[in-house]
Amino acid sequence: MKIVNKTLLFAALVAASACNQPAKQQDAAKKDTTVAENVNARVVDTANTNDVFTAYIGLKDQLLKSDVAAIKAAALALEAKLAGIKGCSETATLAHQIGATDDIKEQRAAFLTLSKDVIALVKGSNLKTSTVYVDYCPMADSGKGGYWLSLNKKIENPYFPEHMKECGQVKEQIN
Incomplete structure (x- = not known):
């Protein structure tokens, strides 16, 4: 029973941290008391992660x-x-x-951060899909690198599709 509780707590922590990046900056005292409460509230809400993933893939495409x-x-x-x-x-x-800008460079810059959040969300949930690939391009974000999710093992880089569409590599496989 302790193993099940620890596993559920771990999965809940991953799911809770998926979208709420600033929560990482809370001080340790607040984390101990509020994380458990927040985790319980968020675990139920990840049921529509499949819809988020499908919409994310549509955006990437x-x-x-x-x-x-x-x-x-x-x-x-x-x-x-x-x-x-x-x-x-x-x-x-x-x-x-x-969705609010007509500047594709700004769209891609926001997609960098959005991808980090959605990747964490997907890792912390049980998607009802086949294999998902976490891809990485070292040239994205001015050489800092950028990640994205894909349903295909073949690299199709959303950051440089015109000039370096095949730049990148599969960093992880989520089943």
């Missing part, structure tokens, strides 16, 4: 096409799905920012 209008529409669809998960309001705000 539009970034590959570099169609600003389609990127905006896909980002707003993702925002609506993220709004359904407690603790993902900041990630939903990133999706909104992507």
Whole structure:
């Protein structure tokens, strides 16, 4: 029973931290008392992670096409799905920012951070899909590197689709 409780607590912590990045900056005293309460509230809300993942893949695919209008529409669809998960309001705000700009460079910059949050969310949940790949491009974000999720093992880089579409590598496989 202790193993089950520890496993559930670990999974809950991963899910809780998925979208709520600033929560990491809380001081240790607050974490001990509030994390357990917040975790219990958020675990139930990850049930629509499949919808978030599907909308995220739609956004990534539009970034590959570099169609600003389609990127905006896909980002707003993702925002609506993220709004359904407690603790993902900041990630939903990133999706909104992507949907609110006509500057593809700004869209891709926001996608960098959004991807980190969605990757953490996906890792902390049980997706009802086949294998998901966590891909990485070392050239993204001015050489700092950037991650994204994909359903295909073949690299299709959403950060540089015009010039370096195959730049990157699979860093992780989520089953």
